[in-house]
Amino acid sequence: MRGIQDKTAIVTGAGSGIGQAIAHRLATEGVTVGVFDIRAEAAGQTVSAIKAAGGKAVAVTCDITDYSAVVKAVSEFEAATGRGTDILVNNAGWDTPIPFLKTDEAFWKKVVSINYFGPLHMTHAVAQGMSARKAGRIINIASDAGRVGSSGEVVYSGCKGATIAFGKALAREVARSNITINTVCPGPTDTPAMDSFVGTGEQGQKIRDAMVRGVPLGRIGVPDDYPGLVAFLASDDAAFITGQTISVSGGLTMHG
Structure with a gap:
């Protein structure tokens, strides 16, 4: 991908699954990756695998639901790399299937804290530096549940829909700072x-x-179905693309 080599990226939830696959792909493109995960051991394992393959990565333990912890973690990563963050991939998420009428307030708060406030915290902490440098790429990993709804995932669907709208609105605000924001919506994976x-x-x-x-x-889907698109959106090849939402679902959903 053009213009991505030697950049830095933070990928949240990169200790496993889609986030791990994205971290590996960015590393193969020459990006130094901040592997952010609440599970220190999982983050360390991802970093070890990236380094074994010849890539560069830094493990950072981070609870994205805690804004002060996010600010500290971002500072830790940028101190380790000696530069600001060029790319942010908001991937971390969580849910468990429960019919909405059987859920309670504690469950709602957990889902919202991880799936909506998490990306808000990360974006607020990282995008300020991007704005000062007049450059940046932010890719939100949402879900087709946020576009069409998903039974048993009502609150999660709402959070992902909110993330899609958040990305579009913020893309308008920061466009003149040469920051692009796009959203990838995986299907079942x-x-x-x-x-x-x-x-x-x-x-x-x-x-x-x-x-x-x-x-x-x-x-x-499988985790490797998504990193190519993320790398593209993070690259100079996608410099004129912002505020867009792209489904990657094998045709399960088809949006015009």
Whole structure:
């Protein structure tokens, strides 16, 4: 990708799943990656794998629901690299399937804190430096649940819809500072989070099979389906693209 080599990037939730795949891809493009995760061991394992493959990465333990912790973590990463953050990928997320009428306020607050306030915290902490430097790329990993809704994920869907709208509105505010903001919406994806969502065993397999039947390309996603698009949006090849929302779902959703 043009213009991405020797840049720095923060990827949240990069200890596993989609975030880990994105971190690996950016590292292969010559980016120094800040592997942000609330799980120190998982972040360390991702960094070790990146370094073993010849890439550059820094593990940073961070709770994205805590703004002061986010500011500290961003400062720690930028001190380690000796420069400001060029690319931010807001990937970290969490949910568990529960019908909305069976949820409670504590559950809502947890989902909103991670899936909406988390990206707000990270973006606020990082974009100020980007604005001062007049350059930056922010990529939000939302979900098709935020575009079309998802049964059993009502609050999560709302958060992802809010993230999509947040990205569009902020893209307008910071465009003159040469900061682009775009959103990638994965469809159902085979990750550890999917295992906890659908369960295992015969019942879990039935749910997976039903998902596959709904996807025109005949499978659910895997983590490696998304990093190429993220790298593109972070590169100079996408310098004239901002405020956009792109679904990567095998045709499950098709938006004009």
